[in-house]
Amino acid sequence: MYMGPSDCSPLFRVSNFHDKSQAPKSYRTVLHCDANSxxxxxxxxxxxxxxxxxxxxxxxxxxxxxxxxxxxxxxxxxxxxxxxxxxxxxxxxxxxxxxxxxxxLYSEMSRRMNDIFYQYTDLVEPFGVDESWLDVSGSVRLFGNGKRIADAIRERILNELGITVSVGVSFNKVFAKLGSDLKKPNATSVIPPERFASIVWPLPVTDLLFVGSSTAKTLERIGVHTIGDLACCDEAALSEVLGKNGLMLKEFALGHDYAEVTVKGYEPEPKSVSNGMTFRHNLENLQDISFAVTYLSMSVAERLRKHSLCCKNVAVTVRTPDMKSVNRSAMLSHPTCLYSEISKAALYLVRENTNPESEIYSVTVHAEKLTRENEFLYQQQLFTEPWEDKYKKLHSLESAVDAIRLRYGREAIGIASALNNRLI
Ligand SMILES: [Mg+2]
Missing domain, CATH: 3.40.1170.60 (MutS, DNA mismatch repair protein, domain I)
Incomplete structure (x- = not known):
């Protein structure tokens, strides 16, 4: 179950799925393991x-x-x-x-499942909490071919964790993912390079990774129903309706997916960072709003610092109980990765753009226009702007909180108003 953004565009941006220069010289053995329900x-x-x-x-x-x-x-x-x-x-x-x-329980099981994967390869790329890709090309001499490794992993997860997984074995990530959906529960499906067309092409195009319902509707309009239709589709027609993404999907259908299974700990640099929440109760007053915005800004800032990024803009999305939403953004006087500054801007935006009489159903805080600018702050000691001293102090404070959380867990330190708060 992939619990990331429903819109696949960020994935397109960070992936190298269609980069032919990445084509490996020999076929890889890629597994996609997906826990059932x-x-x-x-x-x-x-x-x-x-x-x-x-x-x-x-x-x-x-x-x-x-x-x-x-x-x-x-x-x-x-x-x-x-x-x-x-x-x-x-x-x-x-x-x-x-x-x-x-x-x-689920994150513990997910960790234990991935621990088993790491015993077969260090190239493990989790995709959500219950799915991972494994590149086992370097392990086949030791453990046997892809199918044998897949069967061994399934058996171990069932014996040790008591849950079943379905595994797809193929020569790229897209087909391995498709393979894990072919037979459920507790099964291994192999899509080998020499026979992939007879297995994959008759399937509906929606079985292909990244083909959501709206893309499928667009494809249907030009007569593409199966993955085979996509593989044979005229490129001009495809790019007319879906642009570059259409051409990339055709490459996938042809088996030309060269994206690597990324190594442990790899996380692509974000283009923007957001955190939104529907709280237990509607936000009724300024105190509620202030708490909500601070709470959300803390995790936004933490993610920015993790990637050594700052944002130049802060935006908010506010939803009222009648499901109307307002989106507003503001440019900051200087780039920041501090929750204290992000939440101040976000709170201002919420207050300026909502009726103080009406309740708020949900809030999202976005950090946008990301930059590495403030990283250089410490190196430029010659001229100091008045805000910089304060910024540095707050930065060490908030980084200290990050370090405590990293070492002792998220619950080790937090804002006092979060204790026994009726909103979360
Ligand atoms: Mg699953």
Whole structure:
């Protein structure tokens, strides 16, 4: 389950999927491992009795996140779908057992799953909490071919963690990902280079990574229904409707995906950093708004500092209970990566652009126009602007908080107003 942005454009920007200069000299062996109904499987591993009844992990109704997050095999028989409301799911299956999510358990299971992957290769690239790509090209002499490694990994995860995974084995990431969807649960599917067309081309084009429903609709208009249609499609027609992305998708359909499985710890540099939240209650007064904005700005600033970036602009998106949203941005007097400065700008934007009488449903804080400018601050001691001294002091304070959190965990230090706060 990929829990990143629904719009795939940032991925396009950072990927080198279509760069032919990256083409390897020989075929790689790439695995994509995808845990089946991950949240539900984790819960069942802990409570085996859950396997005997239709069960779904759902966000709670009180928290306004009352949707199905994952369901077990028995619940699937009732046609219960991920992301539908608890209410709709209960209508289909009145006896459905509803389980609240325990995210700590899922991240622990995810870590243990990835630990197993690392025993077969150091080239592991997680894609969300329950999926990872593995490049095992360098390990086949030691552990056997891709299928043998995939089967060994499945068996170990089942024995050691009690959950099932589906694995796709292929010569690139896009086909490995597609392979892991072919057979579920607990299966290995191989898409070899010499036979990929007969396996992949008859499949609907939506099975291809990055082809979402709106791209599929566009493709349908020019007669592309299957991956094979895409592979044979006229390039001019494709680029007319989808631009460069259309041409890249055709390359994928032809098996020309040369993106590397990125090494441990790799994280692409962000183009912008945002954090938004629907709080437990609507924001009713200035105190609520101030807390919300500060809370969100802290994690935005932390991510900026992690990448040694500063933002020149701060923007906010505010949603009111009638689902109307307002988007406003402002340029800062100097680039910053400090939460104290980001939250000040964000709070100003919220206050200036909302009616103080009306409640707020959700807020998002965005750091935009990212730059490395302030990184050089410490090297330029000759001329100091008046704000720089204060900035440096605050920067050491906030970096100290980062260091404490890195060492002792996120909960080790935080803002006092977050304690027992009714909003989070
Ligand atoms: Mg999954």
């Amino acid at each position: 991950f949240f539900a499987s984790c819960e069942t591993a802990l409570h085996p009795e859950y396997a005997l009844v239709p069960m779904a992990v759902c966000g709670s109704v009180e928290d306004r996140h009352g949707i199905v997050l994952a369901k077990n095999e028995l619940a699937k028989k009732y046609n219960i779908k991920t992301a539908e409301t608890v209410w709709a799911a209960k209508k289909k299956c009145p006896n459905l057992l509803i389980v609240r999510p325990t995210y700590q």
